[in-house]
Amino acid sequence: MLLIRARGKDGTFRLELSADQTVLDIKKLIEKETSIPHSSISVTKFREKTPLKNTDTVQGSQLKHGDMIEFVYDTTQHKSKQEVEEEKKSQLRDSEDLDNLGLRERKKHWTLSEYLDLVNQVKITIKHQKYAICSTAYLDQLVGQSFQQFLLQTRFQFQRFAFLYGETKEGKKPQPTEEEKKKATKDENINVDDDYLDVYIKVLFEPKQDSTPEGFKQVEDTVFNDRADTLASMLGMKKVGWIFSHDGQREYPLLGPEIIKAAEYQSKYGPSFVTITACPNEIGEIQFEAYQVSKQCVELWEKGLLSENPENLEFLIAKKQVEIERKMTNDIDALLLVSNVAIAPHKSSFQVGFPPRNRPGNEMFQNMVELKSVLLERRSQKFVQRVSDFDLLLFLTDYLSLSSDFPGLCEAVLSQNNSQATIFEELINAYCGIN
Incomplete structure (x- = not known):
């Protein structure tokens, strides 16, 4: 076995070769070290200009133990290993993902003050967000009552969840006290510069689910x-929240899995x-309570740094120390990631009464x-009022076309235009047998 040194733009490598191996084998070994395709590599003996042929053997090329060979490739077509690594480091610097860069890679000379600033920049300090971005959640009274009645009637034989549809409006910004403003830079994350919104919940939809x-x-x-x-979109609404039930036998408002899902x-x-x-x-x-998880919690989830703790649901596990x-x-104590949201009733133009799908x-x-x-x-109601029922309309999607019928019907419901809605009255009555 011979030891041959290969030198090029990517550095010098030691290659162990047998006498009958070919120059092509040498190029493939260099490819493993540099990631440059072997077909793009040219090999010469040290300080010689004539490239060695792929079919030449080590012995036939008169290479001896300890000899040096040189390799080159077209640098306009391929980047060296060092260039690739430097580009990765540059991208990390640009993205401020400093965790994956060593001190020397960020800067050659450091002062103690600069080092401490860097530690504070990279370190994640968990702060409680006192004020939620959603300032108030307004829940339609009939929607809330329907969900309450189902839970009471079934005596909590089922835990359920549903998506909430509605709209958002500009909310009232919180007015922190002077003491709270001072704390904001130390203990609490008070987002006074954010756009605070009120959420108006008009309907809910219970997706298909296994409930126990x-x-x-x-x-x-x-x-x-x-x-x-x-x-919901045709009716001028979007997803603005979710609701779920539990038996009340807990001290924490949201547990780890629920915080992960909320994030x-x-x-x-x-x-x-x-x-x-x-x-x-x-x-x-049955009582309703509203919450949000903090912006910091969402950011940690987006970075893949949060997971639930199966041994204690009141805590979450951070994948790096905080x-x-x-x-x-x-x-991380779950309470640090949760903010309270005020909740209040309101009345929308939608009715409830048709049995919700999947319940x-x-x-x-x-x-x-x-x-x-x-x-x-x-x-006794106008026709447009009779069909202003989200569950009823969802049922009708089995019979009327979402693309051709529902745009007009939903526009009538949204504007409560009875004359426009009556265009569909005869058709719907015919489907269900009303003369």
Whole structure:
């Protein structure tokens, strides 16, 4: 076995070769070291200009143990290993992802002050966000009552979740005290410069899910999930939150898995997206509470730094150490990541009454007989009011075209224009058997 040294733009490498190996084998070994395709590499003996042929053997090229060979390639077509690494470092510097850069790679000479500034820049200090971006969540009274009644009637045999659709409006900015302003740079993250929004929840949609007394899990149902989103959009609404129920046997408002999910939703649907819980109080009444996770929590989730703690759901695990109360740790108390949101009732133009899709026990009511019954119960109302029911309209997507029928129908419902809605009255009545 011979030891041959290969020198080029990427450095000098030691290659172990046998006498019968070829120059092509040498090029392939250089490719492993440099990532330059072997077909682009030219090899010469040290201080010689004539390239060696691929078929030449080590012995035939008169290479001896300890000899040096030189390799070159077209630098306009390929970058050296050092150039590739420097580009990666430059990208890291530009993206401020300093965790993956060593001190020497960032700067050659350091003062103590500069080093401490760098530590504070890279270090993640968990701060509590006192004021949520969603200043108030207004929940439609009928929507809230319907969800409450189902939970009470089933005696919490099912834990449920639903998406909330509505709109956002400019909210009132918080007015922190002078003491709170001083704390903002130390303990609390008060986002007084953010755009604070009020969320108006008008309808809810319960996706297909497996529900048990212990929890819920969404089941894939792309067709109807997309239909619900499309229908809501035609009615001038978007996803503004989610709601879930629990049995109330907890001290923390949101547990680790729920915080992870809330962070995902706020990242996907916007910073005003709200989380509402429904649980029994001490006397068995269902109460609603609203929350958001902090902006910092969303950022940590987006960077892939947060995971739930299966051994203690009141804590989350940070994948790199963070500073909490001047101590470095991987465990984050869930309370530090949650902000309270005020909740209040309001009344929208939508009704409830048609059985919600996917709710346990409602499968038998998803039919034209039930549609006829609901419409006849509302016969004292104008037709546009009778069909201003999100669950009723969602049911009708099985029979009317989303692309050709619903734009006009939804426009009538949105503007409460009865003359425009009556264009569909005869068709819908014919479907359900109303003469």
